[in-house]
Amino acid sequence: MKKTAVLTALALLAAACGSGGGTAGSTGKPVTGGTFTAAVTADPGLLDPAMGVLSVTNKVLSVAYDTLVSTSADGKTVPALAEKWDVKPDSVTFTLRKDVTCSDGSKLTPSDVAENVNHIADPATKSPIYGVLVPAGMKAEADEAAGTVTLSTPEPFSFILESSRLLFIVCGKAVKDRSLLARGTSGTGPYQLTEAVPGDHYTFKVRREYTWGPEGGTAKDIPETFVLKVVPNEQTAANLLLAGSLNAATFFGPDRTRLEANPALGKIIESEGNGQFFYHQGDDRPGHDPAVRKALTQALDMKELGGIASGGTGKPATGLVAQPRPCQGDTVTGHVPAFDTAAATAALDTAGWKAGADGVREKDGKKLSLRLMYATTRGPGIVAAAEYMAAAWKKIGVDVKLNGVIDTKLSESLNATQDWDVVWLPIGVTLPSQLVGFLSGPAAPKGANFAHLKNAEYEGLVAEAAKLTGAEGCAKWEKSESALFDAADLVPVVEVNTLTATKGATFRTIAGLFLPSTIRLTQGG
Template identity: 70%
Template sequence: MRNTGAAAVLGALGLFATACGGAADPPSGGPAAGGTFTFAISADPGVLDPAMGILSVTNAVLSLAYDTLVQITPDGKIVSGLAEKWDVKPDSVTFTLRKDVTCSDGSKLTPADVAANVDHITDPATKSPVNGVLVPTGMKAEADDAAGTVTLSTPKPFSFILESSTQLFVVCGKGVKDRSVVARATSGSGPYTLTEAVPSDHYTFQVRKDYVWGPDGATTKEPGLPAKIVMKVVPNEQTAANLLISGGLNGAVVLGADRARLEATPGITKIIKGMGNGQFFYHQGDDRPGKDPAVRKALTQAVNLKELAGIATGGTGRPATGLVMDPRPCQGDTVTGHVPAFDEAAAAAALDAAGWKTGADGIRAKDGRKLTLRLVYATTKGTGVEAAAEYLAAAWKKAGADVKLNGIIDAKLSETLNATQDWDVIWLPIGAPFPSQLVGFLSGPAAPKGANFAHLANTRYEKAVAEAVLKPGEEGCKLWREAESALFDNADLVPVVENTMMVAAKNAKFDVIGNMFLPLSVRMTEAG
């Protein structure tokens, strides 16, 4: 993985993977013919070139107009997309493309088009933020137009080479030769085409009636599929909730207090979905208290993580079970039984044993140095995170630490992690579709020379990862799970809670997976 600013990329991945699969419970009415489906997005998507899109809001918009080689179902199954079959090897995957796929301008999709997309992303001159994050570092593409195949390969084995292609939106038609075409328009093979773009207000898409190559043969001829989809920019959640209730929206994602209001509103269907972990890391630099695993474990034992989880999410979270977002390529709980349990007495005894003795002022010290912790958190993440930081500070002060709270804006996180590195503990949400995308942040060269911002050096993790990357897909899953658990056993980072969000709908139903809005799942429904 490239050495990109740790906070910037972790934040982007967290935004990128904002939901897991599932469908809203259907309203009582039946399918409604045609119509317009209006969905709230929290910010303007910006440049629409898929090579530059890493935020969830951008990819939600792009998912209407672009297809991927294969797709993933809400339960994690890989199904057909542009490719009808595929052959996976540890360091390559060969896709056989469907022969009936056309771009929105009427041109046929070719293997060369797919290869051109990969070449464009991996070209250093492009400066694509998805290179080395969503597209594996060093990936190359080889097209065989006569055979109808394209082969994607990596310099060394890559566990999720097939799964990573579910993230690659394929530009075709005019956009392949002239990428400026897709800066404010679309040129893809997806089921909808962008017809109107009003930045910071709305983006309107028209259905393609000739679309028949969706996942597992899905088409745009299904009853209730909307003729138009409008992605409406609504930055304020309260406004979005108001519009949903009044009928000005058909769908929205709500994270905060308005969830309770929607929950009590008749006619609104809703489901709760995961959207990344709330967790904290210990700095393990040579001059930091967190360098000593005994201190990390003791500090973790001093915190009631269940109470902390409720505070951080306002009671809307659920137990964390791993680092990777749903639908995970490697299913299973890597957290339970691997995080030091809450035990204040054991924490105090462990700190005593590690040489940190309580002074007359109640602050522990060792070799004349006080146990001081600078706790960093993002002030822009909401009142729950600030309250969680205050709760942590109180627990650690009770255990004998002098805790200094340092709330900063998101824009300063990268500087704090990579440049100044002036922190001891940081509350840092994290999320990625594949565990391989986190390796550079959890091992390897430490910041500022590398992306390993917490200076982690977990030999069990590194050993398991070294073996896991040599095995594709499920073969390596046991090792990837072992690697994650090794981090928790060692209290390198502490998963506290899985954050959740409400996906709400009115007179419609739809699915989302990760950042992907699934346009072919949308159904307009008559009011019940």
């Protein structure tokens, strides 16, 4: 299986990281019509749902596409395009609503849904969500007469229903001609893209005929126009929000503090997944040696690093999967080496890395040099965290080159160029099964395993856990995560949350994505 492996701060594929509503202006009444404008930090790129893996891409897609099932405010699976379902260990059969239409006026059919899944599962597609939202080996079969579509896997799969929560369904002509999705949308959602200006803004118009949203959602009272404006600078976004030019924006950095204290703004606090970093374990990389990985990990004070990265708003990491996760055990405590600079120095000495004349360690004529990559779009906290890591490693004789890039460049480096040794890579998924393709299997660029991980204990436990349904497999899923930390394959640092501040509007979110049928403009904002 081959897929792009960027999970940068993903709302990728989380089930229901959180929900909430803005309360802009405190007493504002709903307004019909008008324009709702929200900020995104980067251009979403290609708008084909089969290729959407960045959080910003999925945020754009969420206003134009529906999923088979959705998530309620309390984290339960609720009907969306499917009105009911029948779950078995190796299959789930969805009965579709009969009143759903595509943005081009055509009726949504079971064959449309089946084609979405089979397209993603086709190796030729090279979809980054194959093995994540669509489990490896999954096939779809439509029954037009019964109005059903059945998704099946070769073996039992733990979260076969839940994995469809964020699978956006393409319909209409684009089912056969995906080129229509390069800068357009073809979905059943309440909005349709009408203008795309890459790097600047994306404008959507309402579909008033939309009546099939989750939990009775319709397009009756939502804004006439929906605009997503690309605003890379967080301070600029904050100023635009306060001035009333934006109705919503999400904040990670120092501007969060002043907005959170502003009583005139609505606030949505959501889990953003983990702040964590990976070591590249390719044969020619320093991180290939577990002794080096563990020494580098010991050289860092995780509590201090987590506070820097999250701006003091995060909590110590307790697992790989974001809340609300199906398995609630702490997989981190006791499995990450404690902060001990002296032990880190001794470990590198033992591993044969000796200090050179310039203080940088060498072994077999090669310097211990690391290229530390991170996304600058995640805010100043991540930049400061990378600088802290570089300083701590320099103290034990490691040469560190900082490489801050935007999300899309991070994706390219993780897959095509492989030009990194350590990467700070937040991940926001709420099912452990969604991580397997990224933590095992074929290495990039042939597969999604961007860090070249080879952890036999993890792979064995995952194989066993995947055959158990729901909570039955939790003990094995949790042990599999701990096995990764024991080997310092990746290092969880902090559980991050974000602030979405709102002005003149209210709405709910699911995993950082808009639930568009809940958007309301308000007076007095």
